[in-house]
Amino acid sequence: MSQPKSSPAQVAHPSSPGILRQILSFSTDHKTIGLQYFFLSLIAVLLGMALSLIMRLHIIWPQLRIPLLGEIKPETYLAFMTMHGTLMVFFVLSTAPQSGFGNLLLPSQIGAKQMAFPVLNMLSLWTTVVSFVVMLAALFVTGGAPISGWTQYPPLSAIEAAAPGNGLGMDLWIVSIAVFCFASLMGAINFLATTLRLRAKGMSLMRMPLTVWSWFVTSMLILLSFSVLLAAVLLLFSDRHWGTSFYLPAGLVVNGIAIATKNAGGSPLLWQHLFWFFGHPEVYIAILPGMGVTSHLISTFSRKRVFAYRAMVYSMLSIGVLGFLVWGHHMFVAGMNPNYVMAFSTLTLVIAVPSGVKTINWLGTLWGGRIRFTTPLLFSVGFISLFITGGLTGPILAQPEVDRYLHDTYFVVAHFHMIMGMAGVFALFAATYFWFPKMFADRLMNESFGRIHFWMTFIGAYATFLPMHFLGMAGHPRRYSQIQGSAEYIQKLLPLQTFITVWAIVLITAQLVFLFNFFRSMRLGKFSGANPWDSTTLEWAVPKPGQKIVVNHGPYEFGDFQSSGSQRDFVMQSDSPFLTSNPSDTRP
Amino acid sequence: MSKSSSTISHGTKEAEPKLGGRGPSVPPIVGWGGDDWDNRPQGRRGPRERLHRYRLGIGLALVSIFIIFIALTSAYIVRMGTGHVDTITGDYIVDWKPLTLPGILWVNTILLIVSSVSMEFARRQVFREPLVTEEWLGMGTPTRTASLPWLGTTLVLGSAFLIGQVFAWRELYSRGVFLATNPSSSFFFMLTGAHAIHLTGGMVALMWAATVGIMARPLETRQIATDVSAWYWHAMGALWVYIFILLRFVR
Numbered sequence A: 001m002s003q004p005k006s007s008p009a010q011v012a013h014p015s016s017p018g019i020l021r022q023i024l025s026f027s028t029d030h031k032t033i034g035l036q037y038f039f040l041s042l043i044a045v046l047l048g049m050a051l052s053l054i055m056r057l058h059i060i061w062p063q064l065r066i067p068l069l070g071e072i073k074p075e076t077y078l079a080f081m082t083m084h085g086t087l088m089v090f091f092v093l094s095t096a097p098q099s100g101f102g103n104l105l106l107p108s109q110i111g112a113k114q115m116a117f118p119v120l121n122m123l124s125l126w127t128t129v130v131s132f133v134v135m136l137a138a139l140f141v142t143g144g145a146p147i148s149g150w151t152q153y154p155p156l157s158a159i160e161a162a163a164p165g166n167g168l169g170m171d172l173w174i175v176s177i178a179v180f181c182f183a184s185l186m187g188a189i190n191f192l193a194t195t196l197r198l199r200a201k202g203m204s205l206m207r208m209p210l211t212v213w214s215w216f217v218t219s220m221l222i223l224l225s226f227s228v229l230l231a232a233v234l235l236l237f238s239d240r241h242w243g244t245s246f247y248l249p250a251g252l253v254v255n256g257i258a259i260a261t262k263n264a265g266g267s268p269l270l271w272q273h274l275f276w277f278f279g280h281p282e283v284y285i286a287i288l289p290g291m292g293v294t295s296h297l298i299s300t301f302s303r304k305r306v307f308a309y310r311a312m313v314y315s316m317l318s319i320g321v322l323g324f325l326v327w328g329h330h331m332f333v334a335g336m337n338p339n340y341v342m343a344f345s346t347l348t349l350v351i352a353v354p355s356g357v358k359t360i361n362w363l364g365t366l367w368g369g370r371i372r373f374t375t376p377l378l379f380s381v382g383f384i385s386l387f388i389t390g391g392l393t394g395p396i397l398a399q400p401e402v403d404r405y406l407h408d409t410y411f412v413v414a415h416f417h418m419i420m421g422m423a424g425v426f427a428l429f430a431a432t433y434f435w436f437p438k439m440f441a442d443r444l445m446n447e448s449f450g451r452i453h454f455w456m457t458f459i460g461a462y463a464t465f466l467p468m469h470f471l472g473m474a475g476h477p478r479r480y481s482q483i484q485g486s487a488e489y490i491q492k493l494l495p496l497q498t499f500i501t502v503w504a505i506v507l508i509t510a511q512l513v514f515l516f517n518f519f520r521s522m523r524l525g526k527f528s529g530a531n532p533w534d535s536t537t538l539e540w541a542v543p544k545p546g547q548k549i550v551v552n553h554g555p556y557e558f559g560d561f562q563s564s565g566s567q568r569d570f571v572m573q574s575d576s577p578f579l580t581s582n583p584s585d586t587r588p
Numbered sequence B: 001m002s003k004s005s006s007t008i009s010h011g012t013k014e015a016e017p018k019l020g021g022r023g024p025s026v027p028p029i030v031g032w033g034g035d036d037w038d039n040r041p042q043g044r045r046g047p048r049e050r051l052h053r054y055r056l057g058i059g060l061a062l063v064s065i066f067i068i069f070i071a072l073t074s075a076y077i078v079r080m081g082t083g084h085v086d087t088i089t090g091d092y093i094v095d096w097k098p099l100t101l102p103g104i105l106w107v108n109t110i111l112l113i114v115s116s117v118s119m120e121f122a123r124r125q126v127f128r129e130p131l132v133t134e135e136w137l138g139m140g141t142p143t144r145t146a147s148l149p150w151l152g153t154t155l156v157l158g159s160a161f162l163i164g165q166v167f168a169w170r171e172l173y174s175r176g177v178f179l180a181t182n183p184s185s186s187f188f189f190m191l192t193g194a195h196a197i198h199l200t201g202g203m204v205a206l207m208w209a210a211t212v213g214i215m216a217r218p219l220e221t222r223q224i225a226t227d228v229s230a231w232y233w234h235a236m237g238a239l240w241v242y243i244f245i246l247l248r249f250v251r
């Protein structure tokens, strides 16, 4: 086995202490900022995972005392659940795939030296850090974190007396999310301007890697949806502190206390509309970059062009547009005009079309490819698998009559953990294994550990979240901390809950393998050389000093280039225009 | 493992990684006097490259700002028409009370529109061909002297608008109308308050443009500062007109 030797240039790369200094610096360099986002998300995901472990343990073992935490009361469970959801949705899946890998790679992939507004980029990062710190603070203030879930439905979230966490903790949540919105908006502006203005010569829109397309569409979604969330939390804050009643109806009684509101006609539904107008695009913000990564890696490791590149682009765009028209599917049981229910249900089913197009194109790309089974490919295939499994329950939940039963049960928990949680995380893993050399001085992660990590995570993910469908079908409510002492039909589900917890522990343990591999490879990983995966895109191209990058090829030119004198089975985007594939090579 | 090592081997084969394959590289395209802006792929792509980039940035920021107000508007319109059923009498009650706007808002509106005009003058001055040419020829910085007074005027008018808004709020207070009084007043204060905050941001941008001008920074920087704050200012003016029409005519 040939070990790539380190060239003199590589020796000069920063070592681990250098990385720490890099992460704590106020740099305006896009790669550093990408890394900083990545580590922010890493901290968030570890915390979110720890919280999920506590929740899972508590469900089957309520008497368990966890050191430092003491007794877990129902409201503690709900507070942890809220923080788990918030950390995972905002600080992991809206941060790492977009801001993390986007910053790391977007300029490199389009042949720009920097983002369009480097200083603004640094500001977005540190604003996100501030938002993160404020969010964590909510765990430590008196009363603890809010308990109304990451969706924070009023009236409970608007009323201090409703729960212990609804005092300062809730305010910190609101402030943190507002700051997060602001940071994300700045980031999105930067991504859009960079993609539109700083592409290298020859990098036409239809030559952009699908990763770039996915960051581009995601940025548009952020721009259009986070502003709405900002408006929504502003009104919520006003209801809490300035005596307005945007969301507060008359005649509220909470915990036996009558809540006086100045005006009678406020509507909790208003929040739901505003929140889900943001919330549904948000799930695409979480998953679109993962789709981009998957398309990219599937093509690279099948040594084939992306099947129907244009269809991939257009399906992403149509998912982006349709994503704004379906928010009502979260509100079927909230009370809505039946005609709207019909419309939202139908439009939701329509989204299955572009999603199906993407899935079929991934499979089409794999089909007949000369597949290289590397860890990044395994995780990409895992992504497709989870996306299908989670995606199939989407159209089920989109049936208003079915949703009436399944709403607020574990079925929903299963659905979104499959399609958003696990699929999103799988794409992140794939990206980490694949672009590790770009993050840490041309080093690669270990493949054997990678495979162990993949199989444990893949089996763990299914074993943890698939049974939750059955819990939901049996009517087990979501956001529910106590099984003992509850209704009999729920108590009967304890064995299944125990099974899930055991597998959740396996799933979480698997991540230790990843962490070990990750930190070990930072110092000891094999050197990758310039282009370890025989990839085509510009981040792997090494121009000679002073040489300008000019793009001459599409992003996924794999095939037979012998006739034009190349021994390789791919051309890089910046390769000479005279390299063309063999006309007899008929693979798509 | 054999598979992974074969994927990695590419890096070893090419000890010194090259751009491009075996084919000849693209011949350089040489333009006249280095002004072939098209061939500067990674750097500048023309004298206005930076300006256009900043314009795009501010345009996108404005999109997101407008969406905040669209969200508030839709809430406004829905709230206006909804009521609740009184649990005791069974009556359907719509509690929205139309708000009579303070008259001073008309004055403020005119002030803001005029300020937009003066801002446009400031913006045009930094791009005026004869003045820019003089600067290129090293004959002083005439665009500054031409644009700074207009910038100052805009700042004064903008401050007058903000002070006028404060007067409008005070008038409502004196009528006993506060943020929480009625849904209509809640929305009034939310919309006008959010607009005032955004306009204050515009004032900061104007001061930045003025500072850049006073400090005689390079022409391009002055052009960008003035141009970008001008577009932001116009948008805030338009936004105000929209809010005013909404509050005045959709009650």
Ligand code: HEM
Pocket (backbone or CB within 6 Å): A049, A052, A053, A055, A056, A081, A082, A084, A085, A086, A088, A089, A093, A148, A149, A150, A151, A413, A417, A420, A421, A422, A425, A464, A477, A478, A479, A480, A481, A504, A507, A508
């Ligand atoms: C280590 C794997 C994970 C485990 C074991 C886990 C477990 C849980 C549990 C037990 C709940 C509470 C369910 C309830 O009582 O209703 C929950 C809720 C949630 N999880 Fe996870 N989770 C994991 C990963 C993720 C990831 C990666 C995401 C990213 C999207 C995520 C997003 C959420 C959300 C949004 C909620 C809902 C919170 C709410 O109801 O407000 N989870 N999870």
Ligand SMILES: [Cu+2]
Pocket (backbone or CB within 6 Å): A279, A280, A283, A326, A327, A329, A330
């Ligand atoms: Cu949705």
